[in-house]
Amino acid sequence: MMMSLQPSSKHSIDEHSESNSKRIRIDSSDKTSFSDKMIKSYIKSIIDSLDNEESLDKMDKLIYKLSLPLSHPESLQTDQLTAIFSILSSEIGKIDTRKCHGLIQGLLNVETKDSDLSTTYCKFLCVLVSASPKWVVEIVSKLVSRFVEGNVKLLHDTLKYIISVVPTSTNIIQKQLAKKFPNRNDKKKYLVHYVENLLYVSEYCPQLGLSCWSLIVENCIKLDVELQNEIEEADDEDLEAMEGTEDGDDNENDSDSASEDDDSDDDEDDADDFDESVALDEGPEAIDVADLSAKLDSIMMILMKTTDSYFVSSDDKPLITFNNLISMFRTHILPTHYTRVVQYLLFHVTQYQSELMDSFLVTLIDVAFQPKEMVSKRIKSMQYLASYMARAKNVSKSQIVFIISYLISWIEKYIHEREEEINDGRGMDRFKMFYSVFQSVLYIFCFRYSSLKTDANTWECNLDKFFQRVIMSKFNPLKFCNDNVVLIFARISQEQDICYCYSIIESNKCERRKGLTGSTSSTNPTTGSGISWDLTSKQEFSDLAAYFPFDPLFLRRTAKFISPNYIEWDNHDESDSDY
Structure with a gap:
């Protein structure tokens, strides 16, 4: 008996019909018996008779099954999907036709959270882009959209391969990186993961380095400006209450663990943005300030720690990173109206070496005393x-x-x-x-x-x-x-x-x-x-x-991180206003 891929209700799928013995049906009772050999036979029957109406009908049913989420009772399971990707990788020349366009799209859209399935999926993408570079836009789009998931090294290996096969794909990657950047209203962990993956791209693809850093800085500036707007709109009492809560949290963390561990723990904090139970009574403005502060603070910490790792290396990373940051300072940060946070990346990086400070100071003097500016x-x-x-x-x-x-x-x-x-x-x-x-x-x-x-x-x-x-x-x-x-x-x-x-x-x-x-x-x-x-x-x-520009930071963790290289104002006379 064979099983049908025909879309139907759960009851109809559970009923075995002798009249449908020529069709393959995948349901919860038969998944374990649906062997790789049977899948291969079924897929080959579709590919070998693409001009046959029955074959096209089977392919439509397969596409339907591919579109179902893994949680759906009629969906294909990971072992079955793995077999399908493996089989189709060896038949890529036959399915890269107009009639199979929908099938390939369906394959690209499959959820691949399982590690084995992800491996087979990425191998399929590599085979597909090698055989048919026209799919590079769709493939890159799918890969980049998963940058919010966190540890996706396999996706980067696939991107590396695509770049090696289609060198011009860097232009496509650049556009997709900008297009897929999470919205500021998305969860903090999505923003954090995306930024981490952008930095990783900049490492193995130097030609995209400036684009990746620019994209990060541009979005940090947006968060920065939005945060300042929210602070201006929030009541002073709300901000004081929120700051008091942050200080309390900080002290509690310090008592539990070393400060270095405290910083790293927050980077992976999935309690997403802030403690809503604390900010709940502070009004919408205070909640927005806490939310934006947490996101910007986390991103700034990633950038600070990443540059730290660069400047202990013996390769060209320090110089390349510094040049990128100086370029973005002149084109993005300096022209923006009164940012409060993002410029601290330059403040931190330039103090690694006296030569970097000299370069930054020369840049500032050059702009300040340039009559044409x-x-x-x-x-x-x-x-x-x-x-x-x-x-x-x-x-x-x-x-x-x-x-x-x-x-x-x-x-x-x-x-x-x-x-x-x-x-x-x-x-x-x-x-x-x-x-x-x-x-x-x-x-x-x-x-x-x-x-x-x-x-x-x-x-x-x-x-x-x-x-x-x-x-x-x-x-x-x-x-x-x-x-x-x-x-x-x-x-x-x-x-x-x-x-x-x-x-x-x-x-x-x-x-x-x-x-x-x-x-x-x-x-x-x-x-x-x-x-x-x-x-x-x-x-x-x-x-x-x-x-x-370098007034004391509002962001708790970033302020703590840069404090060893930061001079606080020592106000000897309480009658004077603080800086």
């Missing part, structure tokens, strides 16, 4: 430079002195060339770059003043004379720089006896009050020069100056 991008680059010099623990004294010297030279030349323009009655917003550079000097000084003294206890670059000269200039920079930076600089500069600027700060406050009462211009009491003033411009300057 947009002013907003130049200012952003200057903010990165100041924040990096302040926060990166491995920056050397020679690097600090060099950057300060470079910025001072630029400022002094700028004042010499343009100070007289202040009396022409035009607005001060044209000097945004000047104020940004001077604020960078103030910011770096506040963090690094101890490194800016010589062995003779004098100031490097004659900083004392420089500050006195610039602060007293017609530009009146203390008026337009960030208030927090100015106040903390005023305190430290007085403590270090480098300059005194409280009188100018008070005078600027008086001008501000006059502006609020309707005055549109004022006179600098120090220089006697008239300076055009309007409240809108001042606010724009303040907003522009308030971004510090």
Whole structure:
């Protein structure tokens, strides 16, 4: 007796009919007796008589069976599917026809969670793409879609083979990698697995390295921006409650295991995104913040640890990875409006070696002082430079002195060339770059003043004379720089006896009050020069100056990971605002 592949109800499948003895039927009672030999005979009967209507009918029934999930009572079982793939691999030339198009599509769509079945499935794909490269798009699509599953080395072996057989397939792979990237609303584990597999692709296919890293960084930026939007919309009380919960979780983890183990455990955490029972009462905004934070934190940890592994190797991985990251910094991160997290990948990687820090600093200087660049991008680059010099623990004294010297030279030349323009009655917003550079000097000084003294206890670059000269200039920079930076600089500069600027700060406050009462211009009491003033411009300057790219991280695990190379602000005076 033979069994039919005809689609039917469970009751009809369980009934054996002598009249159907010429057909093969696969059901729960006969699966164990459906041997490889019988499957081979059945498949060959289809292939050998493709022009026969009965054969086509059998193939339709086989396609139907292939479409059923493994959980379906009428589905083919893994051992049967394994036999089918094995048989058809040897008959690939005969089934690669228009009439068998549906059959091949059905085979590509089969669920292959079983390891033996996955092996046979991938062998079939290799045979198919070798015999008929036209299927490469469908095959790559199926392989890449499974990157969310986690450990899929077999799929990568198949991709490697496809690349070797069809070198142009890298273009197809690149498109599919972008197309299949999980949505930010997907489970955390899907995002984590996909990123891990992208990094693996970049290792065995260097020509896709930049594309893979760019794809990861682009999606991190999207998560980053979305997270900042959610934080802005969430209530302060919600965020404080969530942060308190995270701190508690962190302490509990630390008491149970070493911090290194704690980090690795979270990477594989299938409790997907966060503890909903904790965030449930915090409102939808707090839940979104917790969700996005967990996802971005996990991805950042993967990237940090991956680059760590690269930089202990003796091959070209460190240089290639660094060049890719620098490229993406200029094209993706720097132009994005106020990211808070993703830039820490550069912060971490560049501190592996002094040469990498030099390269990063040169990149920032090149953008900041490139006249052809947009002013907003130049200012952003200057903010990165100041924040990096302040926060990166491995920056050397020679690097600090060099950057300060470079910025001072630029400022002094700028004042010499343009100070007289202040009396022409035009607005001060044209000097945004000047104020940004001077604020960078103030910011770096506040963090690094101890490194800016010589062995003779004098100031490097004659900083004392420089500050006195610039602060007293017609530009009146203390008026337009960030208030927090100015106040903390005023305190430290007085403590270090480098300059005194409280009188100018008070005078600027008086001008501000006059502006609020309707005055549109004022006179600098120090220089006697008239300076055009309007409240809108001042606010724009303040907003522009308030971004510090390497402010303390909101993400618990990533912040902990980079902490050995990160300088925290030591606030000696509680009356001052934190950075």
